[in-house]
Amino acid sequence: MISFFVCLAILIVGYLLYGAFVERTFKPDDRPTPATTMADGTDYVVMSNPKIFLIQLLNIAGLGPIYGAIAGALWGPSVFLWITFGTIFAGGVHDYLAGMISMRHKGTSISEIVGIYLGPFMKTVMRIFSVVLLVLVGTVFATGPSALLAMLTPAAFNAKFWLVVVIAYYFLATLVPIDKLIGKVYPIFGICLIVMAIGVAGGIIIKGYTIPEIAFNNLHPKGTAIWPFMFITVACGAISGFHATQSPLMARCMKSEKDGRKIFYGAMVCEGVIALIWAAAGVAFYEGTGGLAEAITRLGGQGGVVYEICNSLLGPIGAVIAMVGVIACPISSGDTAFRSARLVISDWFKVDQQKIKTRLMVTIPLLAIGALLSQVDITIIWRYFSWSNQTLAMIALWAAAAYLRKNEILPWIAAVPATFMSAVSCTYILMAPEGFKLGAGISYPAGIIFAAVCLGLFVVKFMKKAPSMDQDIAKNL
Template sequence: MYTFLGGLLILISGYLFYSKYIEKQFGSEADKTTPAYAMQDGVDYIPMATWKVYLIQFLNIAGLGPIFGAIQGALFGPIAFVWVIFGCILGGAVHDYVSGMISVRHNGAGLSEIHGMYLGKSVQKFMRVLTVFFCVIVGVVFIAGPAKLLAQLTPNTFGVMFWIFVILIYYFLATILPIDVIIGKIYPLFGAALFFMAIGVGGSIIFKGYSIPELSLTNLHPQNVSVWPMMFITIACGAVSGFHATQSPMMARCLKNEKDGRKVFYGAMITEGVVALIWIAAGLAFYGGVPGLGKIVLGKAGPAGAVFEITRTLLGPAGSVLVLLGVIFCPITTGDTAFRSARLALAEILKYPQEKIKNRLVLAIPMFAIAVFLTFVEFPVLWRYMTWLTQAYAMVTLWACSVYLYQKEKNHWLTTLPAIFMTAVSISYILQAKEGFKLQAGFSNVVGLAVALFFSALFYLKMKKSNSVCLEKALGE
């Protein structure tokens, strides 16, 4: 119990104090005109109330991630608390804030464009293709699942294909209509529901007398899965997730004031960390520890079964409604913004203005035609690659943030240290995972660390060379 409550206090303190230091280092300015006003177009660039932008950002980056990932991460035992607490404050929230604010400073630029500005054109070209592909795949994956659940809950007349069609229509409208028409209206409601579901579960665990395990650094995973690097990949949302940076430019285009960036980007990530911490505690406490939790999560019921049983038992009929809301609508709200992000990325790549509906349709129609085709493809292996890609995205984005901070003569170690860590995690994982090269774990971990150190040296040399060029120009003038 003390570990859990202490973790919540540390997360809140991270927002109250550390985020202000990060904001100071970045140098946000209250009187600087944001893209929402400078480029206002009534479609993607629209000034919105800060509380709305915060809740939309929270739902954009969260969805089911901090629930399912946390439940699976809890199988490692209470050590998962450590990763969520410190990963969120020192890694994920810093990643989200700095990358989001860089987007604000560059007129709401997309992630691959930011990579190009600070890591070079070669990285930009690769990340452009990968970002569009990634966003479309994420959107497609979150069509079939919710459609199957809706088909089970409605009369036989409304089968899976009917609901796939309905969800695709919704995705299409959310992708092409102004952001305040659909997303701006329903996202705050779903974001609040997701948060209050976690608060209800957390409160019930505490006040109904469940025993939450205290901190232990012992790996308790029932299948003896190693903590390094597997836990850091399993728990992405709630700690560090590169997918967040693909979504942040949408809100960077709606932010009224740069000073609101701390609430929106850093604050939303801390909120997600709170949700993840609650679900780790709930999984361990409700089932009496890892063995009980493992039986359901690793069985046929899976994480969804655990979430449904916990919420229904702790919150009663209201809990069942919230579960349905989460399991069905949270994936849908991830899918629609993924498609919208893909459209925005394509528009940037092609330098194709999006004010006119005709222009949006030119990009959206072919994209959704491909999505319809992909809906009929099985994605079990492909999606496992996506879990790795989220952390690989974080790795690349953190390095880009480090270059930005270095060039601005700020404390680049704020993002460089997390970048080194995530590089080691990402490389170690893909080398040994069954979705990757299936190499021996010890060898993979050594190579992962070596690559992280190599990237560190490359970063140092690049910055040193950049300083030399700047000095030569200054002397020449």
């Protein structure tokens, strides 16, 4: 249990110290923000910091720090280290820079930022990559909650019925002004997510469960390698490219750059704390990774595990909170995924989103594609989401590093985690069942070489004498 509390303390201290260092490096100032200079009553709307924080937390979290952390706990308490240090040095930096750079570029989406700093080819790649990823997220987080709702309601209300209801909600949440629906509902569910985590942590400690200490051996019941599989599996609990698509949503609603650390870095640290709690709960409640693996199989996935843990630790009230979490949280991720996809496409094709007619032109096709994909086996979609998610994080970090260098700021706070995630992403796709299925003897060296090449290209292109910003960059500031 000591390891758990040490990691929890490191997360908090990491926000206070390293978060402050990242903030000083970026140098936020008093310039007007897009929310005040481009207010349109739809996407650019000033909101209060507490509301923005809770919306950002729910946007980036959903079920990520719960499901990913529980799956990551199959490797044992060594996952605590990745959640802790991944959050501080990779995830928090990624989310902060994605949000702040977006704010400096009129709240533009991550694909456009990548294009400005990494070139037109990468812009095209990221546009396609982002839209595909966001539609996959929206689809997965429509189908899962629909199935759960069908289990809890009379037979007449089957999964197809609830799928229609969820997609109808997505339509509204994607279309209407951000403060009218998301701004009112999200803070409530954000509080539920935090309360659920605190309750589970308290229950584990008070009822005397033993949280194992960190061990550096692989405890996965199937012997699955820690590298790179654990680093892909945990995802949102440490770093996630999906967050880079979400931070610009709140970058369009903030009234001061100086609130960025509290909103972007702070929400990621909060998510890391939630992930740490659920990883600890998984191995403690089921007394090891073997028991956790058996429970995941017996209960039909992490959703069943969440329900059983909450019901056992917190009683009927806990069961209600758990169901709110496993149903509302994924829906909240799904609706902002489609909303982000709308904004990526509108930035791509320069479509004015102030008029409802033009919002409909983008929203309806997106949701139609999502409805069609919902008929595909979700496990297939999810496998490809996991890799594409971390690959997007890698690209976003390289773009952030380029931004820092072109603004004559030392880029290593972004370049180092970008190099690490390059190795993770490449090694995984070479080894994974949905990838090339190569052995570790080939995949490990190839991943290291790929990361070294990425770093070398960055050094060659950007680490010469600090270049002044060209006109294409300057006009976007």
